[in-house]
Amino acid sequence: MTEPAINEETEFFANEIESEKALTAEGDFSEKPLEDAKEICNYQSGEFSSEHVFKIPENKGLTRLEIQDAANNIIEATNKKRKRDSDMLRDFKKTAEYQLSATLLEMQHHIHKVYERQGKLMEDKMQELMARLEKIGKLEQELGEFRKALQLLYHDMNS
Numbered sequence: 001m002t003e004p005a006i007n008e009e010t011e012f013f014a015n016e017i018e019s020e021k022a023l024t025a026e027g028d029f030s031e032k033p034l035e036d037a038k039e040i041c042n043y044q045s046g047e048f049s050s051e052h053v054f055k056i057p058e059n060k061g062l063t064r065l066e067i068q069d070a071a072n073n074i075i076e077a078t079n080k081k082r083k084r085d086s087d088m089l090r091d092f093k094k095t096a097e098y099q100l101s102a103t104l105l106e107m108q109h110h111i112h113k114v115y116e117r118q119g120k121l122m123e124d125k126m127q128e129l130m131a132r133l134e135k136i137g138k139l140e141q142e143l144g145e146f147r148k149a150l151q152l153l154y155h156d157m158n159s
Contacts, residue, residue, distance in 0.1 A: 062070075
């Protein structure tokens, strides 16, 4: 039996990063997070329990092949768990990105509604202001004409 290389782990994560970039570029957020991500492992302390992965015979006289097989099983189990963790994180990222996109879209719609309401009010107020300024302009013109008429009348009375 050939031994799985420890470098497979590095290669696996490099492939995961590339596939994550490709998925992110595609924008596919339709998958739901994995439900089987729960396992017996203490992530905070970094402890790993391989009891549920395989059983090692209790006798002390293990052969080199048995130890090699047990080591290979540990490596395979570790790689499977890491892949599952990586898949779970990728799915979580997709879900978070989808939820963030949905929330931002909702905020954008709300902001546009506010802009429309305020724009309508602002337009009404600006029209009212322009109408009053036009009326003021007419009154200033009439006042100027009245001044000229009054000035002519004054000159006619004094001359």
